[in-house]
Amino acid sequence: MKTAVVICPGRGTYNAAELGYLARHFPDPGLLSRLDAMRRDLGQEPLSALDGAARFSLSKHSRGDNASGLIYAATLGDFLSIDRDEIKIVAVTGNSMGWYSALACGGALSSEDGFRVTNTMGTLMHEALIGGQLIHPWMDDDWAPQPARREALLSLMAQIDGRRDHTLSLSIDLGGMLVLAGNEAGLSAFEASVDPVQGRFPMRLGNHAAFHTALQAPVAERGQEKLPQGLFAQPDLPMIDGRGAVWWPGASDLADLRHYTLGAQVVEPYDFTRAITVAAREFAPDLFIVTGPGTTLGGAVAQSLVLADWKGMSDKAAFKHHQEKQPLLVSMGLDDQRGLVTQGESHVS
Structure with missing residues (x-):
């Protein structure tokens, strides 16, 4: 068994x-x-x-x-x-x-x-339906951990969250992915600040709220x-x-x-x-x-x-x-x- x-x-x-x-x-x-x-x-x-x-x-x-x-x-x-x-x-x-x-x-x-x-x-x-979510990878395509990249993404998230009228925080630690959640200003700022990966990330998650956050x-x-x-x-x-x-x-x-x-x-x-x-x-x-x-x-x-x-x-x-x-x-x-x-x-x- x-x-x-x-x-x-x-x-x-x-x-x-x-x-x-x-x-x-x-x-x-x-x-x-x-x-x-x-x-x-x-x-x-x-x-x-x-x-x-x-x-x-x-x-x-x-x-x-x-x-x-x-x-x-x-x-x-x-x-x-x-x-x-x-x-x-x-x-x-x-x-x-x-x-x-x-x-x-x-x-x-x-x-x-x-x-x-x-x-x-x-x-x-x-x-x-408060806020929304997006997902972005921090591992490379071979699943090799990139801890410096992860820390850079989390640092960017915190910096955006500190801006006036911007809310952004970690929602789910999902293996090689970070799921972030926040208000529209926070999510848009992150999307504008990172280079696209694999032609699809950062990816908004449709009909998702800012799950697992204070919102x-x-x-x-x-x-x-x-x-x-x-x-x-x-x-x-x-x-x-x-x-x-x-x-x-x-x-x-x-x-x-x-x-x-x-x-x-x-x-x-x-x-x-x-x-x-x-x-x-x-x-x-x-x-x-x-x-x-x-x-x-x-x-x-x-x-x-x-x-x-x-x-x-x-x-x-x-x-x-x-x-x-x-x-x-x-x-x-x-x-x-x-x-x-x-x-x-x-x-x-």
Whole structure:
């Protein structure tokens, strides 16, 4: 039996290629019906209808009040599809919104309550839509760390943030990428101050607010008003949060867990790199399983493992060599990899 840490993706992972993901992969029709009913009760379009649309609409499917629920359901469905006779899950973590999914996968929230938290926070973010995000690399194309470049980018960020009427700060430490968030003046100033990279960076993230910054304080406050303490329970699995802290089964302070989830996690930077480093060093799994939807998070996981010098991997070539020899990372959003960890398919040997 293989051990695995499961990693839940965040916003921006349900795109045109993922349309129909729930119809193709969600394993529990009854549970999906219950999630749909929760949406209807709120006057929102059911997930099955959004997922079953004839065409993907960026303006509709990527909105916070729709995207969050779609991503949560796709993640939860994939988690439930992992073959537990072959795969022993030793911990869960996530990126950004993926922390809410990780709470449900880890057992600290029921499937329905996990959806309630995710859908509520996604809707509040959409209604407020405070600020925005962009993403920019600091590693080179071969994933060799460039610490001086990273520090220069963070210094520029701080300098821009110090300007009058400009707000810019670190949102997510995402492997070889920095996700920055701020107001329009701050984001535009950064874009104007850096040289383009790979023809696409710095890249604005559509329909994204200034997640994980102080600008989200009003959203955090409203979330705390709407989501009571009683939703949270002791986890069944260790959960690694956006600081790299581990919440252990039977030993988690549930008031602290709620306070972090609806407080610091919303308004402070999310260190995904640190979460993966802790996952590797604390749990030493055979596999890192990234649930769907999407496939974009795999690169950040691999880069984070390189930064952690996991198994001596120092760059992209070293990771690819290890992956080809003995798969370490499985992305369930890829059909050829999905079968490695789901029931009735061939498994990682």
